[in-house]
Amino acid sequence: MLRTTSNHLYERCSYCAKKGHSMRLRMSNKFAKFRNWLAGDYDPLKNVLDTDETVSDSREEIKKENRKIISEVDAEGSTRRLEKAEQRGFDLVYRVIAIVSCLLLIGVLLFTVALLPRYGVENPESTTVVKRYVESGLQETGAINIVAGIILDYRAFDTLGESHVLFTALICVTILLRADSKNLRTKYEDFYTIKQVKYHDLNKDKIINRVGMILVPCIFVFGIYVLLNGQNGPGGGFSGGSVMGAGLIIGTAAFGYEKMDRFISTKTAMWITFISLAFYSFAKGYVFFTGANGLDNHIPKGIPGAILSGGLILPLDIAVGMVVACTMYGFYNLFRRGRT
Amino acid sequence: MALTDVVKIILLVLLVVCAIAVNFTKTLLQAVIVFMSYSSVMCIIWVLMESPDLAITEAAVGAGISGVLFLLTLRRIRSEDDRREEERRASGKSDKDEPGGGKFESR
Secondary structure (H helix, E strand, O other), X not given: OXXXXXXXXXXXXXHHXXXXXXXXXXXXXXXXXXXXXXXXXXXXXXXHXXXXXXXXXXXXXXXXXXXXXXXXXXXXXXXXXXOHHHHHHHHHHHHHHHHHHHHHHHHHHHHHHHHOOOOOOOOHHHHHHHHHHHHHHHHHHOOOOHHHHHHHHHOHHHHHHHHHHHHHHHHHHHHHHOOOHHHOOOHHHXXXXXXXXXXXXXXXXXXXXXXXXXXXXXXXXXXXXXXHOOOOOOOOHHHHHHHHHHHHHHHHHHHOHHHHHHHOOHHHHHHHHHHHHHHHHHHHHHHHHOOOOOHHHOOOOOOEOEOOOOOXXXXXXXXXXXXXXXXXXXXXXXXXXXXX | OOHHHHHHHHHHHHHHHXXXXXXXXXXXXXXXXXHHHHHHHHHHHHHHOOOHHHHHHHHHHHHHHHHHHHHHHHHXXXXXXXXXXXXXXXHXXXXXXXXXXXXXXXX
């Protein structure tokens, strides 16, 4: 239930609304009552307790405010509406501009694609770097999966940027959609909280609950497998993390929000994301500042093919996986009810 | 022509069909479902192009999570529609009076 400062008023007034009293203050009545009160034969508390007509309904107020907001928004749209002829001209110009810009974009993209080196043809730009990766990737990174070696060792800076993009997106979504009792933007957001109760009884469905019980552990095991074997086979941080995030989402749908919140709350997810990103940044920053292979010298590479191999790749994989999983989960939670 | 080539061509045609079909769906829910099927087809194509890690990511993100997020957004829009309808009924206006009424028609 919503806890606002006017909570007491709110509850009392929802009671009034049920009874169907009119909530308007009658000014002429009021003056007469004041005179009566002075004379001593009128008790102001009596009306309040009997909820006769003096109390204005906060629910009614909320609705009125909603109506005002909606009409304001709509009026803004309609005042800016152009005259009919202008509108037709605008439509024409709009369509022409849309078609022209679309064709322009297609042309530019096709032109750019035409400039790319041909697939599989030997040309110096695309072969020198690739040769280095293929020939000495295993010795330098200790990863059998060359892709993991590239994205988490040679090109780790890119992956760091991607993780930060995800984190920034999560922050933006949080700013837009977060609506708890501390920062309600408008009063009508309690509308959603009332509705959500009805919408979110998925976990009471027995089929979904049972299927979730069977599926979620399997999904988690698969996600962890993909995550930990990033340096040995296909997979890695992003894939494993997204699989685990999907598992968290299915868990929330199957077992209900409260249970998953006890397992991992949105705040915990944010903290895990932050700590993983900080770890990634510090580890990679250390490597950047001490030269290309600085930290790798201290961390044993291990036998290629084992889980504990690849030097820094495995911890970085885990960090990226945590970021992705927790970001997906946070997205889902924020989109699900618009509340944390 | 090998069998994989035939499968590849069928999948690529299906991909283009899905991409175009998103534009011609009647409701947003259909658009989301077609989009998710596009991602599933893309996932199989990634496997055929020998990049299974991308296939895993595509299946989890494209067909799974982004679809779920779209559906949640649709539900939010729907509850917004419900709210507007309630407001309209309360103020005694019909749908046509409201500029932009039924703009987010998702049913």
